[in-house]
Amino acid sequence: MHLSHQKEEQEPAPAKRSSARIWNILTVLILVTLVCVLSYFVILFLNPNSSLNPFPPGTLNPALLPPTVTVTPRHTLVPTWTPTSMPQAGVETPIPTLVAGPVLRQEVIPTEKPAVMVEPADEYAFELQQGSPSLITASQFHQTASCDWMGVAGQATSLNGEAVRGLFVELGGALTGAESVENLAMTGLAPQYGFGGFEITIANQLIPSEGTLWIQLLDQQNLPLSDRIYFNTYEDCQKNLVIIYFNQVR
Structure with missing residues (x-):
């Protein structure tokens, strides 16, 4: 069990x-x-x-896609045909030879020097006024002046056309058959030519010269404010005073 x-x-x-x-x-x-x-x-x-x-994503409609940009040239350059000379067989190319001949020389005819010559320089504050220099008789400003005196005079004006005083005016150069000429004046000391007027005596006789004398504006430190302005003098009582005006341009 x-x-x-x-x-x-x-x-x-x-x-x-x-x-x-x-x-x-x-x-x-x-x-x-x-x-x-x-x-x-x-x-x-x-x-x-x-x-x-079973549910694949839908394909993009091509119409909705932005068009692609195709760059097309505006002008198509067509190559030009350039004719080239082909050497001919059996023909020799002659070599040019130099033949001596008469040499022509161009005759340079001297021209008369201008009454005013300005030295090339950098930009200056004062430039020569248009129409300067001018030649007059000294008796217009000096009634008692005789014919045995000649000088140079003028005035300096600012950008606003006002007279400029206190600038130095240097006279330099040489006269024909004489020693060098050196003199110094200041604008504002000859008011008969304007409030910025100056006057410098060149000589006590009439001596002709051609581009050998010059004047130049200087500041208080003797630094140039203008180019050297060359001028002529004449043995003529009607041209014994040279008038030169300076205008400030910058």
Whole structure:
């Protein structure tokens, strides 16, 4: 009796083992299914246009795309044909030879020097007024002046046309057959020529000269304010006073 009872208790064991196998199989199937589903979504994510996608994305309408810009040249340069000389066979090209001939020399005819010569220089504050210099008789400003005196006079004006006083006027150069001439005056000391007037005596006799005398404006530090203005003198009582006006330009 005891043995038969033990056999009855041991009979349910095969049923428990079969149920465990079923759960193991189901677990494996679920894992395989999850792996397949994940792989499917990864494929769709990486390639939305895959044939596995039941809802592929729509294609863009070409009409909605912006047109591409094509650069076309405005002018087409057509190569021009340039004729070239082809050497002929058997014909030698003569080499030109130099033949000595008379050399023509152009004769330069000297022209008369201008009455005024301005030295090329940098930009100065004062320039020569148009129409200067002019030659007049000294008796217009000095009624008692004799014919044995000659000089140079004028005036300096500012940008506004007002007289400028206190500038030095230097006379330099040389007269024909005489020693060098050096003299200094100041604007404003000869009011008969204007409030910025000056006057310098050249000589106490009439001596003709041609471009050997000059005057120049200087500031209080003896720095040039104008070019050297060269002028001529004449042995003529009607031209014994040279008038030169300076205008400020900057």
